[in-house]
Amino acid sequence: MRQITYNVKETGPTTFSHSAHLKTMQCSSCHNTIFKPGPNKRVNMAEMEKGKSCGACHDGKKSFALSKCTRCHPVKDRSYKIAGAGNVEFSHAFHLEAYGCKDCHAHLYSHRGHKKAVTMAEMEKGKSCGACHDSKTAFTVKENCDRCHKV
């Protein structure tokens, strides 16, 4: 069975695997009660929370809850190559222990990946990592160079 890919602007491609679901389910578990086989009307997460689409089962009882964002919207770590200062690895997994997607992607970053590089001077004024790495929320970008830049 074909794997379905939803192009979600805000999170990147999100896939639904028929074969993973068919290990424990029949076609009739979803068709045509929850999904028509053709393209269905797109739903948002608020509608899923009310039991539509994936939310019919991903409710924390029949299967894992909708709060486990990265199980459906996978994220990669971001590697910044910086000449002269040592590369920086940004870990989504580490930060997601304390934050949700919106905490960074509502205002700091686009989900479409890297746009214009941010300088340390801009970070000191609160851009990018500097929005939190300001000595109040997390260790400051004015020091601690080697906690981010690996040499």
Ligand code: HEC
């Ligand atoms: C756990 C739920 C689930 C089960 C079980 C399931 N499907 Fe689907 N199916 C979906 C979803 C979700 C889509 C995507 C609908 C959309 O694009 O809006 C889909 C799409 C389809 C499509 C149209 C897209 C394509 O691949 O061309 C066909 C055909 C289809 N399913 C057949 C089946 C058959 C046959 C079975 C049983 C062998 C089955 N499905 C079992 C959820 C399910």
Ligand code: HEC
């Ligand atoms: C009819 C119930 C049902 C529906 C509808 C459903 N799921 Fe699932 N899903 C399950 C169950 C049950 C499992 C396996 C048990 C578990 O891991 O909790 C599962 C497992 C998964 C997994 C982990 C397995 C894998 O593919 O690697 C993902 C990801 C997933 N579902 C995504 C989705 C998405 C996206 C949708 C909507 C397009 C959806 N599911 C709709 C019941 C459902």
Ligand code: HEC
């Ligand atoms: C069970 C799988 C699943 C989980 C868990 C999940 N999503 Fe989604 N999400 C989807 C699918 C599939 C779509 C696309 C649905 C469509 O277009 O019909 C989507 C769409 C979206 C969208 C675009 C629509 C909207 O609501 O604005 C955003 C943003 C989003 N998800 C964020 C999140 C966040 C944040 C979390 C965790 C709190 C999360 N998702 C958890 C499957 C999931």
Ligand code: HEC
């Ligand atoms: C602590 C901040 C933070 C949180 C929380 C966060 N992100 Fe990110 N995200 C980033 C940064 C930083 C980048 C890289 C931006 C750049 O290109 O400079 C990024 C890039 C991305 C990209 C771009 C493509 C890629 O993989 O490189 C996607 C997609 C993405 N994030 C999805 C998510 C989703 C989904 C969540 C929630 C589950 C999330 N992010 C939570 C900071 C965050």
Ligand code: HEC
């Ligand atoms: C939304 C707030 C927020 C943003 C944005 C953010 N961080 Fe963090 N980061 C934190 C917090 C909170 C901690 C843990 C507290 C501490 O160690 O001071 C942390 C810890 C870290 C750590 C230490 C991880 C470890 O393994 O100990 C590194 C490295 C890091 N961040 C890099 C970055 C980089 C690089 C960026 C920008 C691309 C960034 N962070 C953006 C809040 C954020």
Ligand code: HEC
């Ligand atoms: C919280 C993590 C973090 C800390 C702490 C940090 N940096 Fe950075 N730095 C980055 C990231 C991420 C980039 C790349 C940003 C981009 O490309 O958008 C960067 C870029 C740079 C650059 C290239 C851009 C520019 O401003 O010229 C230099 C040089 C640099 N850092 C030096 C330093 C020095 C020196 C320190 C300590 C005083 C430091 N950094 C502390 C994360 C950090």
